[in-house]
Amino acid sequence: MEYLYIGLILFLFFLVNYYFEKFHIPSLLAYILAGLALSATISGDLYNLVETIGDIGVLLLFFLLGLHYPLAHLLNISRRIWQVGVMDIILCFGVSFIMAYLFGFGPLNALILGGVAYASSSSITLKMLEDTGRDKTPEAEFKTGLLIFEDIAAPIIVSFLVGFNLEMEISAGSLLSITARVLIIVLFSILVAVYGFRKLEYFVKRYLAKDFMLLFALAAAFLLAGLAIYLELSSLLGAFLAGVMLSETRSSGELDRFISPLKKATLPFFFFWFGASISLEAGITAPWFLLILVLWGLAAKVLVGFLGGRIYGLTWKGSLRSSFSLGQRGEFSVVIAALGGPLLIAFSGLYIILTALAGVFMFHKAPGLADRSFELLKRIFPALPPEGNNHS
Amino acid sequence: MRIVIVGGGRVGRELASRLSEKQQEVVIVEKDPEVAKELTRKLDILVIDEDGANMAALEKAGIRGTEIFIAVTSIDELNLMACMMADRAGVPITIARVRNPEGFSNIADTGFSKDEIGVDYVINPERELALEISKMIHFPDAEEIEYFAGERIMLVSVTVGEDAEITGQTLNDMPLPPECIIAGIKKRDDRFIFPSGKDTVETGDRVYLIGNAKNMRKASWLIHHEETMIKTVVILGGENTGAYLASILENDPERKFTVKLIDKNENRSEELIRKLGKTIIIHGNHSELAYFNKEEIAEADALIAVTGDDRTNIVASLMGHKLGAKKVISEISNNEYAETYNISGIKNYINSHLITASRILRLTRKGDILSLSHLKEENVEAIELVVNPSCRAAGKKVREAKLPAGVLIGTIFRNGEIIVPGGDTVLEPGDDLVIITRTSIRHKVESYFC
Numbered sequence: 001m002e003y004l005y006i007g008l009i010l011f012l013f014f015l016v017n018y019y020f021e022k023f024h025i026p027s028l029l030a031y032i033l034a035g036l037a038l039s040a041t042i043s044g045d046l047y048n049l050v051e052t053i054g055d056i057g058v059l060l061l062f063f064l065l066g067l068h069y070p071l072a073h074l075l076n077i078s079r080r081i082w083q084v085g086v087m088d089i090i091l092c093f094g095v096s097f098i099m100a101y102l103f104g105f106g107p108l109n110a111l112i113l114g115g116v117a118y119a120s121s122s123s124i125t126l127k128m129l130e131d132t133g134r135d136k137t138p139e140a141e142f143k144t145g146l147l148i149f150e151d152i153a154a155p156i157i158v159s160f161l162v163g164f165n166l167e168m169e170i171s172a173g174s175l176l177s178i179t180a181r182v183l184i185i186v187l188f189s190i191l192v193a194v195y196g197f198r199k200l201e202y203f204v205k206r207y208l209a210k211d212f213m214l215l216f217a218l219a220a221a222f223l224l225a226g227l228a229i230y231l232e233l234s235s236l237l238g239a240f241l242a243g244v245m246l247s248e249t250r251s252s253g254e255l256d257r258f259i260s261p262l263k264k265a266t267l268p269f270f271f272f273w274f275g276a277s278i279s280l281e282a283g284i285t286a287p288w289f290l291l292i293l294v295l296w297g298l299a300a301k302v303l304v305g306f307l308g309g310r311i312y313g314l315t316w317k318g319s320l321r322s323s324f325s326l327g328q329r330g331e332f333s334v335v336i337a338a339l340g341g342p343l344l345i346a347f348s349g350l351y352i353i354l355t356a357l358a359g360v361f362m363f364h365k366a367p368g369l370a371d372r373s374f375e376l377l378k379r380i381f382p383a384l385p386p387e388g389n390n391h392s
Numbered sequence: 393m394r395i396v397i398v399g400g401g402r403v404g405r406e407l408a409s410r411l412s413e414k415q416q417e418v419v420i421v422e423k424d425p426e427v428a429k430e431l432t433r434k435l436d437i438l439v440i441d442e443d444g445a446n447m448a449a450l451e452k453a454g455i456r457g458t459e460i461f462i463a464v465t466s467i468d469e470l471n472l473m474a475c476m477m478a479d480r481a482g483v484p485i486t487i488a489r490v491r492n493p494e495g496f497s498n499i500a501d502t503g504f505s506k507d508e509i510g511v512d513y514v515i516n517p518e519r520e521l522a523l524e525i526s527k528m529i530h531f532p533d534a535e536e537i538e539y540f541a542g543e544r545i546m547l548v549s550v551t552v553g554e555d556a557e558i559t560g561q562t563l564n565d566m567p568l569p570p571e572c573i574i575a576g577i578k579k580r581d582d583r584f585i586f587p588s589g590k591d592t593v594e595t596g597d598r599v600y601l602i603g604n605a606k607n608m609r610k611a612s613w614l615i616h617h618e619e620t621m622i623k624t625v626v627i628l629g630g631e632n633t634g635a636y637l638a639s640i641l642e643n644d645p646e647r648k649f650t651v652k653l654i655d656k657n658e659n660r661s662e663e664l665i666r667k668l669g670k671t672i673i674i675h676g677n678h679s680e681l682a683y684f685n686k687e688e689i690a691e692a693d694a695l696i697a698v699t700g701d702d703r704t705n706i707v708a709s710l711m712g713h714k715l716g717a718k719k720v721i722s723e724i725s726n727n728e729y730a731e732t733y734n735i736s737g738i739k740n741y742i743n744s745h746l747i748t749a750s751r752i753l754r755l756t757r758k759g760d761i762l763s764l765s766h767l768k769e770e771n772v773e774a775i776e777l778v779v780n781p782s783c784r785a786a787g788k789k790v791r792e793a794k795l796p797a798g799v800l801i802g803t804i805f806r807n808g809e810i811i812v813p814g815g816d817t818v819l820e821p822g823d824d825l826v827i828i829t830r831t832s833i834r835h836k837v838e839s840y841f842c
Contacts, residue, residue, distance in 0.1 A: 073665045138652075138672050252662075313624070313650040313672055315691045385690040385716065 066243020
């Protein structure tokens with residue numbers, strides 16, 4: 001029966017994608033909305049199957065991303081991104097937590113809401129970058145750098161919240177343990193990349209056309225993702241690092257071409273699952289606060305994108321485009337939301353879906369929004385540089 | 393002194409021309425017969441129209457009695473091979489132009505020493521050009537910059553600004569910082585003068601300052617009355633020059649630049665991403681249009697056009713100029729485009745061939761002369777030399793040395809100290825002098841000190 005359902009879901013993907021493309025609406029929204037609409041009917045084994053296929057899709061997305069970030073480049077980005085990352089935690093996690101606490105949520109629930117509001121959805125952002133053809137720009141580097149920072153910080157926040165939820169003592173030791181695990185997997189990847197994969201450059205190039213090279217690449221992706229899970233870290237971080245390792249063989253373009261079709265077929269399942277995973281059954285409490293939190297969630301990311309972009313070295317317009325491209329929350333927010341009670345899950349679910357939809361819309365419109373914002377800024381600050389018109 | 397030059401391209405031609413002016417016996421080996429004929433006709437020197445890596449051709453050029461051998465063809469391997477042969481033939485100094493020094497250093501990795509290869513000096517034109525541009529970025533208000541005494545002494549030319557308070561003041565009254573003097577003034581009517589203490593400067597004059605490099609920024613501000621700060625540098629073109637420049641700037645120990653490099657080629661961009669640790673690489677779509685990135689150019693403090701194509705460089709420089717980049721520097725290969733820059737009001741363009749020739753000329757110095765720089769004021773040179781113990785001027789006071797008119801001793805570098813000499817300063821053997829002189833009397837000047 002699963003085959004029949006998978007076939008139906010794929011056909012549904014085809015249909016919604018076709019019509020959304022026709023009306024120039026991002027296909028990603030189609031998958032999320034389809035998932036949300038069918039959330040009541042997707043359950044049990046089918047739900048798990050969709051989740052597994054989706055996980056593979058998003059894992060491949062991160063692996064392919066890593067393929068285009070050689071170690072030297074990653075180091076280059078990380079030098080500039082940490083300040084932005086800290087600002088992101090303060091504005092998105094910190095301020096959201098304070099707002100929730102002041103609005104009457106208890107300390108734990110307020111912390112969970114801070115966590116839900118923190119990380120932008122890596123998968124949505126990367127997919128949107130690809131779909132809009134803005135994936136090879138300095139802005140894409142900036143956003144990817146920030147997403148990787150969040151992917152490292154988010155598991156720490158999750159662990160912190162889990163500990164707090166279970167009323168376990170949050171010791172400096174447990175935080176150090178997470179940091180040590182992150183360091184272990186990063187150092188392991190660097191060592192394998194430098195002393196292993198760099199030396200395999202001609203081996204990979206020699207057999208690139210053979211089927212077994214595809215298996216070799218996929219093995220690397222899944223092994224590192226598995227290692228990350230074993231270390232209680234994000235599997236996506238592991239997959240990304242596997243891509244970084246393989247990029248040292250200087251065959252990224254070719255490997256990308258081989259693996260991309262697999263990713264394209266599996267990734268829609270992730271967004272579909274994401275929509276289906278949002279539960280609104282318990283009803284919505286504090287709708288006004290939800291609205292305020294959503295608006296702040298978007299505004300905070302606008303601030304992080306803009307100020308961070310300037311810190312990173314992007315142009316004014318590049319920073320503005322980035323600022324309108326980070327609002328969407330996604331997978332990590334779902335994981336963090338699950339730590340709360342039914343009411344908080346419903347509240348968070350709506351928060352996630354609203355920011356995801358608004359974020360995707362803003363991402364799509366970012367070049368135009370940036371142009372108009374820049375004109376406005378020029379009126380306020382005439383000393384700004386002349387208007388540029390490059391959107392890439 | 394006989395000098396053999398292999399390669400009659402732009403660099404070889406410039407070298408031959410300048411060395412001939414200095415009364416040196418120059419022979420060129422150029423395998424293209426048409427180019428050889430043209431060189432013979434224009435420069436009136438011996439041109440052997442054969443392959444420079446051929447011993448028989450070198451014999452015809454008189455390799456056995458040659459003192460300096462320069463190989464500047466466009467092929468690295470041929471330059472190295474020719475130098476190797478010249479070295480075996482007993483030429484004391486061999487100089488090779490090598491565009492890909494990585495390959496050259498790899499030769500050393502194979503177990504050969506530089507001596508075994510037979511090359512005394514390797515000139516990398518792209519790196520020299522990048523270094524020159526880097527100097528201009530560090531001192532954006534200067535029109536010309538030269539360093540001496542291991543970069544402790546600096547010669548810069550700046551234009552007197554409209555708001556400069558020193559206009560009308562005599563040089564004696566001018567509050568220049570210590571160890572700095574005005575060594576020359578190009579007046580608005582194009583006269584170049586070696587100033588005395590009673591001379592004054594006016595708005596629009598170009599002033600040549602010389603002195604302690606540490607105080608030069610302050611001195612320059614006094615004259616120019618503006619200080620341009622460069623933070624964001626956008627480099628157009630990721631070939632060797634652009635890559636070297638990005639590497640120099642991103643590793644600058646004192647200044648923190650934001651360096652962006654735009655290249656039209658995706659593969660080259662990916663290569664640069666691996667090589668450059670701090671530069672933001674922006675790659676285009678394999679079209680020249682990638683360089684005309686209005687958004688990046690509009691926000692550049694300094695725009696550097698080194699795309700390898702003169703016309704692209706000109707268009708991009710014009711864009712930079714129009715969009716308000718504080719400093720626009722462009723590379724030109726064909727000097728005929730210089731006029732286009734002049735008409736467009738773009739002052740800073742650099743000819744890589746002239747830079748290479750100039751660097752090689754420095755290496756063709758005699759004994760005690762450390763370096764020689766032609767200033768933009770074409771008839772004036774800056775010479776760095778060491779006072780020879782047996783020379784005429786050694787042990788004498790400056791006023792007693794009776795130097796000819798049109799010569800000024802800018803600085804003396806002695807035991808780690810920078811001295812601005814007065815009439816009573818004694819010129820001691822071993823002193824490192826920077827002298828500004830008219831080109832026409834340079835040989836005479838050399839005879840005083842060497």
